[in-house]
Amino acid sequence: MKKLKRSARLVEMTQYLLSRPHHLIPLTTFAQRYGAAKSSISEDLAIIKEVFEDEGIGELQTLAGAAGGVKYIPKVGKEQALVFINELCEKLSQPDRILPGGYLYMSDLLGQPALMNEAGKLFATAFAHVDIDCIMTVETKGIPLAYATGAELNLPVVLVRRDHQVTEGSAVSINYVSGSHKSLHTMTLSRRALREKSRVLIVDDFMKAGGTIQGMVDLLAEFDATVAGVGVLVESGEVESEQRLLQDYVSLATLRTVDAKGKEISVTHGNYFNK
């Protein structure tokens, strides 16, 4: 136990809460930690709560009663979300991203941990009050996004592999059809990676027709697990809505057109703000 002044206590509590999103922390934890009365702790929390809400950092939920405590729910304010998504769209529209075949180079953006963490916070905001047991993604490029989301929601990440690895133990494999190319692929998940009846949030970096994500949904069925939601960083708007295998998802940006000849890329907001 350490006696701290209010000012020092506020700094420490802020840090403690921020590093434990979606954890229920009993008030007694703080009271014991700082050798302070619960009433002082409540006052501190009121100050923190106000700043967190005013600054669009998140909510501080207080649960009364013996099993009560306080929970920090990361939530990006609408204004900040808009700034972030606008920046993302702008970066995605840089013409030097166009690769042969009309593909888009995104690895530089996916390689920025701060950007991935912010995108993860947006998904954590969108799915803050959904009942979820874990995050799922398939290797490779969606991984940082899945972990960023998992960190903010305090949930584990389940990683689907393309091949069965010796370090995964026994695994379940399925074949799936990639929607846009109609080509056949395999994905595989370790038997011990996912508990039965889990409610799973699927996260990926890019969705065209949705074949890969549909593959994950099919894989979930093998584990008697269900989809709690789908979040993608970028969706392709070049797919007709009725061609899309999946209708219910959250996207941050929509890639409208890639004009390789004219060197123009058109990117608009995803459906994040419509949800």
Next chain:
Amino acid sequence: MKKLKRSARLVEMTQYLLSRPHHLIPLTTFAQRYGAAKSSISEDLAIIKEVFEDEGIGELQTLAGAAGGVKYIPKVGKEQALVFINELCEKLSQPDRILPGGYLYMSDLLGQPALMNEAGKLFATAFAHVDIDCIMTVETKGIPLAYATGAELNLPVVLVRRDHQVTEGSAVSINYVSGSHKSLHTMTLSRRALREKSRVLIVDDFMKAGGTIQGMVDLLAEFDATVAGVGVLVESGEVESEQRLLQDYVSLATLRTVDAKGKEISVTHGNYFNK
């Protein structure tokens, strides 16, 4: 501009600093942000600095002068590092991790974002004062660790792929020999992913003889880039030191022996505390 009381300001500044590790923030940024005098801001920072140091959260570096400001350097205290590494060793020793062939199932641990982030903080502590331009890892299992380290050091992550992907543009491929199995593999890196002369911190989840990491070192040479350091979560102690391709690295845990028959795993500290 918003006028905030000292208490609210401390909460906001703490949050602002924590979410921007290794960023130099001019005092004027805070002064303007809160409509406060620089002297008040300096007092606030002194309070935050003391708490960060006492609690093993990190350092607050103050740089004087016109180009000056404050920089939060995440640093895990020795005590917390010990607690973390002890817990990691204990978890790794659980006998039900043994897979056929004496492999170790680690995906559940690698799937915990909070654990990966803490490990990333340890690497950020070990390499806090090394001149580094980016983090590099090879898919797949080292990715969350690389991003966690990159987030704490404010550095981008460069991802080496096993195969050349159409979404990566032109790429450089090399062949390398996996040290422990003497089998030949390929790794490939997009040409635009890495600038020439970059100083690179290599991060991975597991190292046996070090063949994969040596592969990355060889790949760096193709980009005229150099190794600034190597960090691995777990190293295998079953390799004789002279067989190891790599001598200079930081490891958090050492896998001593896996006794598949007796169902016993022995794990000790890595060399983290010797560095």
